[in-house]
Structure formats: C-alpha cells, structure tokens
Amino acid sequence: MNGDFLSEKLYSVGRAVVDRSFHTQSGNEGFFAFFGNDVTYSIRRTISDEDYPRILECMENASVGNIRRTVIRMKGVSGDYRWILVTVRLILSEGREPMYSMNFSDVFSLESLAYSRQRKLSEYRYVLSLISDLAFEYSFETKKIRIYMFDCFREIVLVDEELEQWRKNAIDSGYVLTRYIETFNSLCRDISSGAYRFDHELETSVLTEGKTKEVCLFRGLTRYDDPENRKVTGIISVVSSRGRGKEVNLALEANRDSLSGLLNKRAITAFAQEILAEEPHHSVHLVILDIDDFTDINNGYGHLFGDEVIYTVASIIKTEIGSRGIAGRISGGGFLIVLEEIRDEEDLRSILRAIRTNIEFSFTDRFEKFRLTCSMGVSTYPIDSRSYDELFMQADKALYIAQEKGQNRYVIYDVVKHGPVEKDMGNRIAFLSGKGESSEKLSFVGGLAESLVLGRIPDISVLLEQVRVQFDLDDICVFSGSDMGLMLSCGNAALKNAAYLLENGYTDRFTGDGLFVIDNVNELEGRDDNAFAQLVAQNIGGAVQYLITEDGMIKGMISFCYIGRFKKWSVADINYFAIIGRVISAILKKQAYI
Numbered sequence: 001m002n003g004d005f006l007s008e009k010l011y012s013v014g015r016a017v018v019d020r021s022f023h024t025q026s027g028n029e030g031f032f033a034f035f036g037n038d039v040t041y042s043i044r045r046t047i048s049d050e051d052y053p054r055i056l057e058c059m060e061n062a063s064v065g066n067i068r069r070t071v072i073r074m075k076g077v078s079g080d081y082r083w084i085l086v087t088v089r090l091i092l093s094e095g096r097e098p099m100y101s102m103n104f105s106d107v108f109s110l111e112s113l114a115y116s117r118q119r120k121l122s123e124y125r126y127v128l129s130l131i132s133d134l135a136f137e138y139s140f141e142t143k144k145i146r147i148y149m150f151d152c153f154r155e156i157v158l159v160d161e162e163l164e165q166w167r168k169n170a171i172d173s174g175y176v177l178t179r180y181i182e183t184f185n186s187l188c189r190d191i192s193s194g195a196y197r198f199d200h201e202l203e204t205s206v207l208t209e210g211k212t213k214e215v216c217l218f219r220g221l222t223r224y225d226d227p228e229n230r231k232v233t234g235i236i237s238v239v240s241s242r243g244r245g246k247e248v249n250l251a252l253e254a255n256r257d258s259l260s261g262l263l264n265k266r267a268i269t270a271f272a273q274e275i276l277a278e279e280p281h282h283s284v285h286l287v288i289l290d291i292d293d294f295t296d297i298n299n300g301y302g303h304l305f306g307d308e309v310i311y312t313v314a315s316i317i318k319t320e321i322g323s324r325g326i327a328g329r330i331s332g333g334g335f336l337i338v339l340e341e342i343r344d345e346e347d348l349r350s351i352l353r354a355i356r357t358n359i360e361f362s363f364t365d366r367f368e369k370f371r372l373t374c375s376m377g378v379s380t381y382p383i384d385s386r387s388y389d390e391l392f393m394q395a396d397k398a399l400y401i402a403q404e405k406g407q408n409r410y411v412i413y414d415v416v417k418h419g420p421v422e423k424d425m426g427n428r429i430a431f432l433s434g435k436g437e438s439s440e441k442l443s444f445v446g447g448l449a450e451s452l453v454l455g456r457i458p459d460i461s462v463l464l465e466q467v468r469v470q471f472d473l474d475d476i477c478v479f480s481g482s483d484m485g486l487m488l489s490c491g492n493a494a495l496k497n498a499a500y501l502l503e504n505g506y507t508d509r510f511t512g513d514g515l516f517v518i519d520n521v522n523e524l525e526g527r528d529d530n531a532f533a534q535l536v537a538q539n540i541g542g543a544v545q546y547l548i549t550e551d552g553m554i555k556g557m558i559s560f561c562y563i564g565r566f567k568k569w570s571v572a573d574i575n576y577f578a579i580i581g582r583v584i585s586a587i588l589k590k591q592a593y594i
Contacts, residue, residue, distance in 0.1 A: 014029070015028050016028070016043065017091070018043060018099070020097065020100075023525075023527065024039050029321075031104065032350035032351075034076045041520055043074075048074070054070045055086060058070040058088050059100055071085050083106075083108065084104050087103045088101070088102055089101040135149065136232075137233050138192070138231065143162050143164070144160060145166055145191065146160045163192055166188075171184070175209070176202065176204045177202075177204065177213070183201075183202045190220070194232060199220070218236055219235055220233060262314050263327070264328060264329065265330040267328060268329075268338070269328075269336070280381075282340060283340075285340075285342060285348060285378055286379050287410075288335070288337075288377045288392070289313075289317070289374050290399055297333075314327070316359055320355050321339060323341075324339055355374070355376070359373065360373050376402060376410035377394075378410060378411070394421055397413065397418060398411040444470050445576050448583060449579075458587075460488065461488070463583075464489075471573060473491070473561060474492070477489045477491075477559045478556060478557075478588070479498040479501070479556050485497045498557055503531075514547040515547075515577065518543045518544070519568045521566065541562045543560060545557055546581030556588075
C-alpha cells in the first residue's frame, strides 16, 4: 500500500448531509468509517463543546451558492480529537427544511495530500495528452459548458461559455448541418437537464469554428459528487469520415449491463464464483441489494424515471465500494456486490450505511412524498459458508428478513439468529425458515381479538405481561393524568412520568394512528432535548409510543420499551402495537382507569 493512499485516507474524513439539528441524513463510507456509530443519528456529540459555537455560526450564515468554512475539533472512533476543516453548503428544496452539505478534512494531512495529488495529476495529464478524444463538463451553478483537452501540463480550453449561448451561436453560424440540428438540440437539452446518461452523434464543425466538418460522438453522464451536488461530464470522440467506424470492446460490452454501467448478471456471478473457488485466506462478503418497491416506482413514475433510479443507485454503489469491491445488476432492481479488503464488521457496516443513506437522500427533491430506499442482505465467506450457492442463499435470506422488517435497512446473516437456509433436492432453492415468530405474534393478536368478541376481557396487568413476553420487550408503561405520571408497568424501567409528552409540541410527532416510533433514542437529540434527556436518564433505548385520546383530548400514553438497547422496529410489530395499544386504551377507559 503506497504513501499516496495513506495520505488520502488520513485526509478524507468524509462528507455528509445534516439538518439544522445536526442529524445525519446521508454520508459516504469514509464519514461512517471515521466517526463510527456516534454519527448514525447525529454528529453533535463528535464536536468539541468549545468549538460548537463556530460550526453553529457557520451553518447560520450559510446561503445558497456560498460555501462557508471553519476549523473545529472533532472526535473519531479512536476517541481522540483532531482538527477538522469543515466546508458547509446550504441546500434548499421546496417543501423541505433546510439541509447542510458538509465536507470534513483532516487539517494536518492537507499539505502532504496536495503534493501527492499534484504529482498524480501530472501523470494523468500526460496520459490524457496521448488520447485524441476531447473532454467536456457542464456546471449547473454557472450554466456553462467547457470543452477542453490536455497537452502534458497544459489544459487547452476550446469552449467556455453559457450552454444556451454556445448552442445558439453554433446553429446561427452554420456549424451544425441542418439535418443534425434536432440532434444537436437534444444533446444540449440532455446536458442542461442532467440526463443520467446520453450519447449523440452528429456531423458538425463546432469544434473547429466552421473550418472542418467532423462526425462527433458526444457521450456523457451526470455524476453526483455527493447526493445533492451534480455535474455533467463527458467525452467527444471525433471521426474524420463515416468510413472510420468506432471500435467497440466487444468483451467489455458482453459483460456490462448497459443501463447501470455495472457488470451484468452472468459476469458478476462468474466473478464471485472465481474469487471463492480460489479459497482466499481473507473474508469475502456477498451483498444482495434490492431497490424497495421498484415495480411500483416503474408503474407510478414511468420506466424512464425507473431507468434513472437504476443508474443513480449503481453510481452510488460504485462510489461507496471504491476499489474494495465490484458490483453487478442481477435483476430489475437487484444488485450483487462482492466486497474484499474489509477490516471488520464495523468497516462493513460503514459501507452499507453509506450506500443506504445516499440512496435514501438521492431523490428527496424530485417528487413530493417520494422516497427511494433499498434493502440489503449480507453473507460472509468463510464464516457462513465456502460455497457460492449457499452464500448467495444466505444473503438472499438476510435480504428477505430486511424487507420483512420494514425495508430501508441491511441485515448481516447470522445462522444462530436467523437459522440455516434449506435447499431442495437439487440444492437450488433457499426455503426461508424462521417465519414461526411472525406467525406466533399474529396468532397472539388474533386470540386477543377473539377473546374480546366473546366478551372475555383480560386482566390488564396480565395482558401487559403477555405482550411484553410475546414481543421480547423490556417494559410496557402506561402514563396518565395532568403530569403524565406512571400508572401501570410490567417491567423494570425507571420511569416515573412522561411529562415531556405535553411539552415542546411532542404530540405533533404522532401519526394519525396515534403512534410515534423511536428506533433509537438518539433520534431526539437536538430535536427535543428535554424528551431526549428524560428518556436517556431512564435508560430507554427505543420505544413505540401509543397516544391515548378521547374526544380529541390527550388522556395518556402507552410506551412499549427497550431498556439499555435498541433496534429498528419492524413494520409488522408497529402495526401490532397500533392494534394492541387501542385494545389496552379501550380496556383502561372501560374499567375507569383513565
């Protein structure tokens, strides 16, 4: 491993998007690897208290198109504070609260990195000067297109003007043949609109200002340096006559998925099998990623948008896995990722978090109420198996569990926790065992409904204990009264009251079904510090809370709690708690508890 790589890893602390409360909306792999679990929900606790006012001032003074910078001390997973250069850019989207894009850079590594990058840049320019193709780029901020080439150390700029002016001048000056004007206009539209991928071939003299007509192939794509910062980049291949066709790398084309730009199913499968057949001494992770509800996206927003989703997800995957893996598209919205050189499980989770959060943030400003998410299942060689088929089935089972638990998450396969995969006689199909738990919960809720219909109202204390055991909870607490004091409890929570319920608009967080889901209590930090402090003091890690109301008046709250632990609540359990909460509420009202 060379010095350049080490310098860059030290420098590139990462980038993230946060809200006003410093809650993480998305981040790249470097960000999660450097800061670890402390930034899964908020970056606030990583910032030195002495320097916090500086970053706060930087955010308050940020404006659209204006980058603010400050230097603060931040704490990484090592526990040590390092001086970090933070650049802050404001992101405004209609109908959404302001977001802030932040880049984090290690101050003491900047000089060495600048030197190594300058040296590497020189090498790239020498190589590029040997290639006859031209490059172009388009900035959405300046609306300008730049067309350029390299001659060793010099960058030779051929065009640098506003795209619309360039388009108009080219047509008015006769640089574009009449029969190609519509093609040229389509090219400019694709560039200005940020088409995710495009290519246009036309005969033109636009590159020689009318001197020589050439057949030019413009190929470009819209890249995302981070989810909200995009730029169009492309190349222009010049063919002097139509008789000189472009050579195509048939081997590459045969193995590439044309839509995503990744390997196709056959190629990625062969690659994974070849890696595992070598029986490497290091770990290899198979990740199956599925875009949640991709069929509905295609049906609801159209296949062109669906194609853009595929390309965007593929770009995020390529960016976050970097040189440590390779990916391919294996189905409509499905991808297989093969990861190597992963240090440990936390390193693996950093990559998975980065992929998940960046996908979730990628289309937030496109459609109202549209949210793109993905689910992932992971298996590991040689821990889980040495067989590709079995590893694939294990990852597929983990994916199924992630989807069953509510999507937008990843599950790392664990045979003890998730059970073995079963195969048919041909060793082909994974029967996803482990559905018994879900069936038991459904049977319990069904039995509760049956008892109520038959007029058998359970004892409230017995019912709370049964629910606690059935759903593996640590406590179920019922609060009521003007101070929201503790009325009933079946566990060992240190709860005395839920006074925070009536403060700071806390009840606004509840859905129309009367539910507020807290996957991790850290979600409240910076958003409702009073509630956060009370719940942390009571060692509550996560909860599903049900609001008891009568004629629009708040009468109390039921809290289904985890103590000293947390996990992402499954959609099925949340729905069960909505039903059970309503039943408990009705019993309490009937028996005049509240």
